[in-house]
Each structure stands twice: as structure tokens, then as C-alpha cells.
Amino acid sequence: MxxxxxxxxxxxxxxxxxxxxxxxxxxxxxxxxxxxxxxxxxxxxxxxxxxxxxxxxxxxxxxxxxxxxxxxxxxxxxxxxxxxxxxxxxxxxxxxxxxxxxxxxxxxxxxxxxxxxxxxxxxxxxxxxxxxxxxxxxxxxxxxxxxxxxxxxxxxxxxxxxxxxxxxxxxxxxxxxxxxxxxxxxxxxxxxxxxxxxxxxxxxxxxxxxxxxxxxxxxxxxxxxxxxxxxxxxxxxxxxxxxxxxxxxRRRGPIDHSGDGVRVRYFGHACVLFQTAEVSVLFDPFVSIEEADDERFTINDLPERIDYVVLSHSHQDHFSPEMLIQLRHRIGQVIVPANNSGHVADPSMKLALGEMGFGNVVVLDCLDTVQIPGGRICSLPFTGEHADLSIYSKHAVALNLGGRNFVFLVDSDGRDLVMYEHMRRAIGGRIDALFIGMECHGAPLNWLYEPLLGKPLNRRNNEARRLSGADCDRAWGIVGKLEPARVFVYAMGQEPWMRYIMGLQYSPDSIQLTESQRFIDRCRSHGMEAERLYLSGEWPF
Structure with a gap:
């Protein structure tokens, strides 16, 4: 028994x-x-x-x-x-x-x-x-x-x-x-x-x-x-x-980490798990449910206890009711960005989580910090990827854990580089790894938001206002301000289990892949470790 x-x-x-x-x-x-x-x-x-x-x-x-x-x-x-x-x-x-x-x-x-x-x-x-x-x-x-x-x-x-x-x-x-x-x-x-x-x-x-x-x-x-x-x-x-x-x-190795330092595991798309002997922190859970003959981690490779889940924003590939409900019994606390807008296109993530049975939800405003065992989680500004709509419910995140600094810029667009100077001062210390999405040509405004718009949108403006992140030049500008030791391009939506939620599959010459590869090559030419993540990965820090 x-x-x-x-x-x-x-x-x-x-x-x-x-x-x-x-x-x-x-x-x-x-x-x-x-x-x-x-x-x-x-x-x-x-x-x-x-x-x-x-x-x-x-x-x-x-x-x-x-x-x-x-x-x-x-x-x-x-x-x-x-x-x-x-x-x-x-x-x-x-x-x-x-x-x-x-x-x-x-x-x-x-x-x-x-x-x-x-x-x-x-x-x-x-x-x-x-x-x-x-x-x-x-x-x-x-x-x-x-x-x-x-x-x-x-x-x-x-x-x-x-x-x-x-x-x-x-x-x-x-x-x-x-x-x-x-x-x-x-x-x-x-x-x-x-x-x-x-x-x-x-x-x-x-x-x-x-x-x-x-x-x-x-x-x-x-x-x-x-x-x-x-x-x-x-x-x-x-x-x-x-x-x-x-x-x-099936499981790929031990699900818990009892060694020294920080173990980082990539579960695909924007989902990254950080573990020390004391604590586990999971970002934007959207993992494979299904076992397959590839190198993926699945939901069964997550720890039975996830102390903190950090959600960056409410888009469907980062905030998944399907995934969150199935992980609910494992999760200690959920951390979300502030809302308080009353805007129909900007639903409160805290209220949605309450409807899904989550009681321990912490809401962070810009630069608010949560202390965790061996570190802290800090909310940072996140601009872009929302087609110029006034959306409050989004944040980038800095995680300090085990003496290391990890920064998640999600799908930030890098338009105003001065903001990243302020961000760098707020983080303090060396940034060991930067995670940035580079879907630089995203879906047009009406793809997600058309039913919520008060009046019709002409085609030119709809095409101009997209759910886009940074291209090579803007991502490189961010790197120049933050000076990370290592860069991971992530959240590209190409994992097999993401297709029904992303609705896209890039070809080798898609601008999202060519721009992100240009960025990776530029980082490497300047002596910086950089890679575009896919499927899974694991690193000690």
C-alpha cells in the first residue's frame, strides 16, 4: 500500500x-x-x-x-x-x-x-x-x-x-x-x-x-x-x-534538488524552474502533459512541492488555467502583477486565480519585493507585446537566489533603453542570466482583443499594433544596459505541446528565428554565452 x-x-x-x-x-x-x-x-x-x-x-x-x-x-x-x-x-x-x-x-x-x-x-x-x-x-x-x-x-x-x-x-x-x-x-x-x-x-x-x-x-x-x-x-x-x-x-532524474547552488531547469516555452535545497520557484508554468521520445521534461518532472509560482502576464501561453488547476495541489504561493485598472481588456489575475481555487496570491507593483528563503523576487516594468493597450497586469521579474541574479524580461520590446538603466540600478549586482522572448513580429491587435474593442479598427492600424517583443537590435540594446553574463532566448512557442495555444509554427526563414539568431550570434561575438531555448534544458548556477 x-x-x-x-x-x-x-x-x-x-x-x-x-x-x-x-x-x-x-x-x-x-x-x-x-x-x-x-x-x-x-x-x-x-x-x-x-x-x-x-x-x-x-x-x-x-x-x-x-x-x-x-x-x-x-x-x-x-x-x-x-x-x-x-x-x-x-x-x-x-x-x-x-x-x-x-x-x-x-x-x-x-x-x-x-x-x-x-x-x-x-x-x-x-x-x-x-x-x-x-x-x-x-x-x-x-x-x-x-x-x-x-x-x-x-x-x-x-x-x-x-x-x-x-x-x-x-x-x-x-x-x-x-x-x-x-x-x-x-x-x-x-x-x-x-x-x-x-x-x-x-x-x-x-x-x-x-x-x-x-x-x-x-x-x-x-x-x-x-x-x-x-x-x-x-x-x-x-x-x-x-x-x-x-x-x-517516467521521470528524467530526481525532481528535487538537494545539492549546493541553484539548479535551473527549462520546461519549454516560458516555463523555467529554479531549485535550491531550500526552495523552488516556477515561472509561467505551461509544460508538457504527454510523455514522448524526445528530451522534454513533463509535468511529472516538476517537484511535488512548488513553493512559489511567478506569473508574468495574462496571455494564454503564460497564464494557463489548464496547467494551474492541475498544479494547484503542489503550489504554495502565486505571485502576479498588480491590476486595479477596471479595464475590460485587463482582467485581474488575482481574481481569476481566486475563481480557480487559489487562496494564497500575492500582488506586486513595480519594484515590490517578496523575500523567499535564500533570496527575493522583485517586480520590474514590462513594456510591449500588448499592442499599445493600457494593460497593467504584466511585469518582468528579477529573481535573486543563492547569491545569483536572474532576470526575466518575458516579451519586452526594448523601445526605451533608459528604463533598463533604471532597472539595472534596482536589481543591483551582477546579472548572471537574462531570459528574453523575441517574438518580434507577433499577432495583430484584433487576434486576441477584437471582441473587447469599442469600435472597429482599420486594417492599417491593426497591422501596425502587434503583440510583439524585441528584434535583434532592441534586444542588443537591452543587453548593453543590463550587461548579463549569459543570455537565454525563450518563449518562442515552438514546442509541440504549444501549437494548440499558439496557433503558429515558424519556418527556418521566419523573422522571429532569423532575428533571434542574429542576436545570439552578436552576443557570442562579444564573448557572451547565448542560446535559444527549445524543449528542455538544465544548468547549475
Whole structure:
């Protein structure tokens, strides 16, 4: 018997099992893969009304266009539903269910968009007080009418009050199914329809029973205890049993670090783990669930106790509800950037984490510091990658651990080099390693944010305003100010398990690869260690 199985003792006829590595635990909102904007009630409402429902209706009306587009790999990540014509009836049902279940959210979206448009047209700098009596019912009690310093009106949301109303609670589900990485549909284009052998759990994201499933990835569990806790019987219980076997997960070496110094492990994309004998710190967790015959680390190579998780911003490749919910039982404290904007395009990460069952969340303003065993974590400015929108919920981070300094600039653009001079003084001491993303030609503004915009965006401005980081010259300018001993280019989104969330695959001559290689070559020509990370890596510091 395994005393640390974290479930009930095994009963006669029961057995200890592990969740198979190809089983995905996908949190869903209204049948869609959950990302940060779909956890926040206000952003969810606007995405539902102005992106998701129109896309589904377009598929029902013109299925051949979507089916044809899905035959072209270059169209992956575009606004095309990746389903077959045989799925039309199921999509019609999803539309009907959404209109019923989400009626309050849809009313909020309609009234928010209409009232904001009216305010933009009518309010010219005079008092806004009289408008409160004319607020539509869906907006009452959850916002403030304000001007910016240029006398432009805006709606400032009290997002916590929207959560308190429970508008989105009934929209949450969890889908379990055995699915290969390359079979996962792009998160923004395609809802998750129930498939043969799948199990849909009507659970809120905060439900502690999800921890039973997550633990079973790495620790043996009683299947009967899990099935009873989830109240599954009949076909659903049988389908769930097929997702388990008795084979323990594979691991690449010891998951804990008991030696001297700092062990750094790269888990792909923007996910980096720092470990000493005292503490573990994990940045932007988005790791492979699936075992494969390559050099990747998987979720089972993470330590059973992660003392601190640091989240840089709320984009879907850095803030993953799917990943965070599965790691929740391991995590001590989550560190996020401050929000407090009330801006519909800038949901609070703290509130979203609370909706996902996290209670120990620390919010940092610029240069705020958290002391940790053997070091500290400091919030730094992060400019760029948000298409010039006023987004507060983002920060770069300096980690001091074991006498070493590590700096994460995420997808910073390097436009104002004086800022990095200030940053260098705030960090103090030698910078041992700099991590910087170089997706220098990112998606246009409308890719993520179109449903949240108050008015249409012309094509020229949409193409100009992109979710971009630094190119070679700007990254080199940052290096000149920070003078790191070593440079890692990371967060390029090319790992196999990232495709469904990134929607892109670079060719060898893509500007993101050529610019990052130019930067690496320039660093090396000046005697500095530099490399572009992919899949996995491990280094002692």
C-alpha cells in the first residue's frame, strides 16, 4: 500500500492506478477551452457575444468554408471552426445552450457595448452624474463612469462585484479525454464537443475534487475512490477507468534538488524552474502533459512541492488555467502583477486565480519585493507585446537566489533603453542570466482583443499594433544596459505541446528565428554565452 496516495485506502477488488499521460484535463467555459479572458465575467461576456457565437453561426451557415480551411495547415490558428459537417447539429445545440445558460452574460455584453458607445458620443467633458440613472439593468452596481485626463469617458469596472454575482459559475465544466498533442484544436477557434470515451464533469474550476485527478498523474491513487468522489457511474465510470493504468510516470532524474547552488531547469516555452535545497520557484508554468521520445521534461518532472509560482502576464501561453488547476495541489504561493485598472481588456489575475481555487496570491507593483528563503523576487516594468493597450497586469521579474541574479524580461520590446538603466540600478549586482522572448513580429491587435474593442479598427492600424517583443537590435540594446553574463532566448512557442495555444509554427526563414539568431550570434561575438531555448534544458548556477 502507498501511504501517500492522498485518496481513501484501497478496498477489496480495487487497485492503485495512474492517470495516463495522454489524458487531457481541459477546463471549459460554455464548451470552449478556458483562458484568462474566459474566466473573467466581463471579458467572457464580450467574447461570447462578439467572437464565439458569431463564429459558431458562421460555421453552421457556411460549413464548407471552415472544412476547406482546415485542410490547409497554414490556416491553423485562423478564425475557422475545426469541425466536420457532421457536427453541425451539435454546434446548433451548443448555440442554443449558450443563449439560454449565458443569457445574463450576453445581456451584459450588449448593454456594455451600447452604453459605452453612447457615452463616447455624448460625453464631452461635462459631469457624468446624470448618466447613472440611465444605466441599463445589467450594468447597475458594477461600474463607475470616469474621464481620463484628456476628458475621454470610460467605464471602470468593479470586477470583483461581477465575480460575486456568480454570472459565469454555471458556464464552467471540465472535459477529460485521451487526446494526442497534435489532435488538440486551436483554443480560440473550436469548441470542445463531447467525443466517444470522453467524460464531462460539471465542476467549477475551484472544486477540490480536481486535485484527486491531478495527483493521480504522479502518485498512485485508488480508482474507486476517485470515481466515487466524482459521483460517476455506468458508461462515464467505464470511460474514466480507461484513462488510468498501473504504469508509473517516467521521470528524467530526481525532481528535487538537494545539492549546493541553484539548479535551473527549462520546461519549454516560458516555463523555467529554479531549485535550491531550500526552495523552488516556477515561472509561467505551461509544460508538457504527454510523455514522448524526445528530451522534454513533463509535468511529472516538476517537484511535488512548488513553493512559489511567478506569473508574468495574462496571455494564454503564460497564464494557463489548464496547467494551474492541475498544479494547484503542489503550489504554495502565486505571485502576479498588480491590476486595479477596471479595464475590460485587463482582467485581474488575482481574481481569476481566486475563481480557480487559489487562496494564497500575492500582488506586486513595480519594484515590490517578496523575500523567499535564500533570496527575493522583485517586480520590474514590462513594456510591449500588448499592442499599445493600457494593460497593467504584466511585469518582468528579477529573481535573486543563492547569491545569483536572474532576470526575466518575458516579451519586452526594448523601445526605451533608459528604463533598463533604471532597472539595472534596482536589481543591483551582477546579472548572471537574462531570459528574453523575441517574438518580434507577433499577432495583430484584433487576434486576441477584437471582441473587447469599442469600435472597429482599420486594417492599417491593426497591422501596425502587434503583440510583439524585441528584434535583434532592441534586444542588443537591452543587453548593453543590463550587461548579463549569459543570455537565454525563450518563449518562442515552438514546442509541440504549444501549437494548440499558439496557433503558429515558424519556418527556418521566419523573422522571429532569423532575428533571434542574429542576436545570439552578436552576443557570442562579444564573448557572451547565448542560446535559444527549445524543449528542455538544465544548468547549475
Amino acid at each position: 502507498f501511504p501517500d496516495s492522498n485518496v481513501h485506502p484501497v478496498a477489496a477488488g480495487d487497485e492503485f492506478v495512474y492517470l495516463k499521460s495522454d489524458v487531457k484535463i481541459e477546463p471549459l467555459v460554455c464548451g470552449w477551452y478556458a483562458w484568462s479572458h474566459l474566466v473573467s465575467p466581463a471579458a467572457l461576456a464580450l467574447h461570447l457575444r462578439f467572437r464565439m457565437l458569431p463564429l459558431l453561426r458562421n460555421f453552421v451557415d457556411n460549413p464548407s468554408i471552415h472544412v476547406s480551411a482546415n485542410l490547409d495547415p497554414n490556416m491553423y490558428g485562423g478564425p475557422f471552426v475545426s469541425l466536420a459537417e457532421a457536427d453541425i447539429a451539435a454546434v446548433r445545440q451548443l448555440i442554443e445552450d449558450t443563449e439560454t445558460t449565458c443569457a445574463e452574460l450576453l445581456a451584459f455584453a450588449d448593454e456594455y457595448r451600447a452604453f459605452d458607445a453612447r457615452l463616447q458620443q455624448e460625453a464631452q467633458g461635462g459631469t457624468l452624474n446624470d448618466y447613472y440613472t440611465e444605466l441599463p439593468q445589467a450594468l447597475r452596481g458594477c461600474l463607475e463612469l470616469v474621464y481620463d485626463l484628456h476628458h475621454r469617458p470610460a467605464l471602470r469596472l468593479f470586477e470583483a462585484l461581477l465575480y460575486a454575482q456568480g454570472l459565469a459559475v454555471s458556464t464552467q465544466q471540465v472535459l477529460l479525454q485521451s487526446l494526442r498533442e497534435d489532435e488538440r484544436h486551436f483554443f480560440m477557434s473550436t469548441p470542445r464537443l463531447p467525443a466517444p470515451g470522453s467524460v464531462t464533469l460539471p465542476l467549477r474550476f475551484s472544486d477540490a475534487r480536481l486535485d484527486l485527478l491531478a495527483r493521480a498523474r504522479s502518485k498512485p491513487a485508488s480508482f474507486n475512490a476517485i470515481a466515487e468522489q466524482l459521483e460517476l457511474a455506468g458508461e462515464q465510470r467505464t470511460a474514466l477507468r480507461a484513462m488510468f493504468d498501473t504504469t508509473p510516470p
